[in-house]
Amino acid sequence: MAAHSTTRALYGAYNGNLYQVRRSSDNTTREVGLLSAGGVANAATQDSFCAGTTCVITVVYDQSGHGNDMWYQGSAQVPGSSQSSPARATSESLTVGGSKAYSLYINPGNSYWRDGHLTGVPTGTQPEGMYMVTSGTHVNSGCCFDYGNSETTRKADAAGAMDSINFGTECWFGGCTGGGPWVQADLEWGLYPGGSQSWNPNQRALPNKYVTAMLKNNGTSRFALKGSNAQAGSLATMWDGALPSGYNPMKKQGAIVLGSGGDCV
Template identity: 40%
Template sequence: MPISRNLAPGIVAALLPLAAAGPCDIYGSNGTPCVAAHSTTRALFFNYNSPLYTVQRVDGTYKDILPVSAGGVADSAAQDEFCIDTGCWISAIYDQSGNGNDLTRAPPGGAAEGPEQDGYDALADATAAKVTLGGSTVYGVYVSPGIGYRNDETTNIPTGNAAQGIYAVLDGSRYNGECCFDYGNAETNDLDNGNGHMQALYFGLGTTGGHGSGDGPWVMADLENGVFAGADPGEVSSNPTANSRFVTGVVKGMPNYWEILVGDATSGDLSTGWAGVRPNGYEPLEQEGAIILGIGGDNSNWAEGTFYEGVITDGFPSDEVDQMVQADIVAAGYSV
């Protein structure tokens, strides 16, 4: 059964959504602040009004894309005007938390180099994941094989076996079974450093450490050398296929305990896919604190998926707080 953990003293009595809040305001007010927050679709703090991401044109010029107003959706009109009649790529995704944990193209790693001449991964096409949010056009980050983002020199990201939460909003119709469409905590040297050196949210059809029920795709955890739907190496019947058009996934852990939560990002609550111990050989974790998007910890860059927004928290959010964040995501209004 899901349980509430790691709430600061007195927080339980104050478990109420703020009158005007984004996901990171909700997490912060309940004792588990965002230490990284990334989105190309909207601000994740109510008062955030700085660049969300940067687009790069074929001619090498750049433009920062901001929210249309503080706390609002991305100014896609500015991107459209800048990118008209030319190719554009997402060259940076900015950390809204204030920790400077921005994501740029991933360097070569132990598993693979990227397709660029310097071995780095490619950048995502800035127009390949067009959707609407609250009725306004926005663009997600479509990752195809060879594309990846990373930051190996982060600030305040949990390390060792420290408690951590992750959520992401993803496209439930774009995925594959290759390694690894991840968002979360990974190695700082771009190598496979062994079991437990990662704790990232994975989405796809991978089965290296087990899988969920049905045909997939599934929200799981990449803990290095395996993606896991729970503690069992086979099917975890409680972890459902997550094929709604927009998927909310949560992976969070603390010593001797972790959870997966899954939901439709356009309606309803999150359900518990797993709540219990970690797989054999993965306790304690040895998280290193790099951040990856669209790749595995050693730059395994053969996956496919689309990312719209996500955060990493310092501490283990309660299920009640994650449900409040899910309600905020639903209210934001993702649509095709």
């Protein structure tokens, strides 16, 4: 129901735009596409357009065909959030398949959002799964760096109103072992390392350069957390069991959030 990346196509046949940049010199925008269908971002488009000025990423396009594009909170498309701004477009470049690309480098105050409850994003008790490839070194202990299902109201509404991957060093309920960062579940009113407010001993820190983080939730009784070094090895299961008390059943609202918690911070 949604697929976002600033670095590459996530489908072999995809040949559309990945994201849009806006430059500060004249506030004009440019779409950044691919070198070829199914391939890597055409970073030269951004480099040429942003030469001699600064650029921000205003929107990350949905590659799934459902139209769930992620605009930055505070934009004309997602107004009303004075706490958010678009991420700088040139904070981090990397090499993907031998070609240069730019990551979506989230800092405090950068956040993206989409109300997708009418365009395929699960609501209520509907099951869903999600994953992201993110940095294991560019993290913090602030609340919250999330990607996943969130409130359409952009408020902290109730337990179970969110179903998002959280990745960072937050130790929400205390008792954590080590310093993280960890893959946890932001289910609203708490970041869960497992099925309760007690520390999950199967959790493991993932301080790798790139990390794969995964959350699955059947919407009524169970959820699972998985993660790994994105460049080597296999996924480890940190939790696969019952939802925490008070979160059964889920009350998902069907927005998508990236870079913040459900209440835009």
